[in-house]
Amino acid sequence: MINPFGLILSVGLFKGFQKLKINGKSLSCPPVLLAGIVIIVILKCFNIDFTTYNESGKFLTLMLIPAVVALGYPIYKHQELLLKNKRIIYFGFLFATIFAILSTYFVAKFAHADLRIIVSMLPKSVTAPIAVEISKGMGGVPELTACIAVLTGVFGAVFGHKLLKLFKVKHDIAIGLAMGAASHVIGTARCAEKGRDLQVVMASLALVIVGILTAILAPVFVHIIS
Numbered sequence: 001m002i003n004p005f006g007l008i009l010s011v012g013l014f015k016g017f018q019k020l021k022i023n024g025k026s027l028s029c030p031p032v033l034l035a036g037i038v039i040i041v042i043l044k045c046f047n048i049d050f051t052t053y054n055e056s057g058k059f060l061t062l063m064l065i066p067a068v069v070a071l072g073y074p075i076y077k078h079q080e081l082l083l084k085n086k087r088i089i090y091f092g093f094l095f096a097t098i099f100a101i102l103s104t105y106f107v108a109k110f111a112h113a114d115l116r117i118i119v120s121m122l123p124k125s126v127t128a129p130i131a132v133e134i135s136k137g138m139g140g141v142p143e144l145t146a147c148i149a150v151l152t153g154v155f156g157a158v159f160g161h162k163l164l165k166l167f168k169v170k171h172d173i174a175i176g177l178a179m180g181a182a183s184h185v186i187g188t189a190r191c192a193e194k195g196r197d198l199q200v201v202m203a204s205l206a207l208v209i210v211g212i213l214t215a216i217l218a219p220v221f222v223h224i225i226s
Contacts, residue, residue, distance in 0.1 A: 006057025013038050026193075030157040032186060036150075082201070085173060092174075093206060096181035097213040100125040101221055115226070120144040122218045124152045127184035130211045138222050149184070156183020157190040176202025181210045 017031035027034070043053055082089065101122055108118040120140035123131035128149040135145035160179050169175060176196075179187035180203030188203035 003052060003055045006053040006055060007059060008056075009039060009042070009053070010035065010057050010060055028158065030154055030186060030190065032189070033154045033157075081173070081198070089173065089177065089202075089205075092177045093181065093209045093213060096125075096177070096206070097210050097217055100182070100210075101214070101218055105221070105225070116140060117144070119222055121148055122222070123214050124148045125182050125184065126211045126214050127153075127207055130215065134215050134218055138219055150186070153183045153186030156187040160187055160190065161194070172196055172198035173202050175199050177206045179203045180206030184211075 013035035014031050017027065017034045020027060039053070042048070043050065104121050104124055105118060108121055113121075116139065119138045120135050120142075121144070122138070122140075123134040123145060126134065126149060128146050131145050131149040132142045134140075135142050156179060160183055161175070164175055164178060169178070176191055176199035179191050179199065183190075184207040188200060188207055191199040191203045
């Protein structure tokens, strides 16, 4: 029988932080980050092996793909609007992918990072399960890639909407595309929390398309710089 400890702990903490309010306002920090920190503390304090936790916790990872599909389901409501702006949207996907790869490379190069570290960081804007596979295929460090991908998603979820507001980006298509392309599933979940259907649809499309484009373009880029 599978030990349900990991599943119960993860879902319980996530839902708890999701409903937690201070002075009548929801927390600005994503529940997934707070839940992750508390889980790490619990595992460390009680000397619980990660394998024991992940015995049932891994099922949450398996649910990521159907969850993303479910988030993007309202696409039929906005089909006409998306088709009307398809050229801009396609260009946005491509630009986001290329910019993420190039900006990561130049920043890491400026910091004198080793090539293997750079390779591990390139898929940072792709959802962790896909980013890890891309990193493996390019000879990167999967554990480092997973960590950076999660941190990128959390950063986007916390500051994404605020930065876009600062730069006066108001259209839901642009906001959703930016959130999904830059901060993948976690950014998409943040859009869902705000209850903006069009943002969620665009973010869901962006995280999938940018993931595919990154899987194609990142290895080509690594081959060029190697």
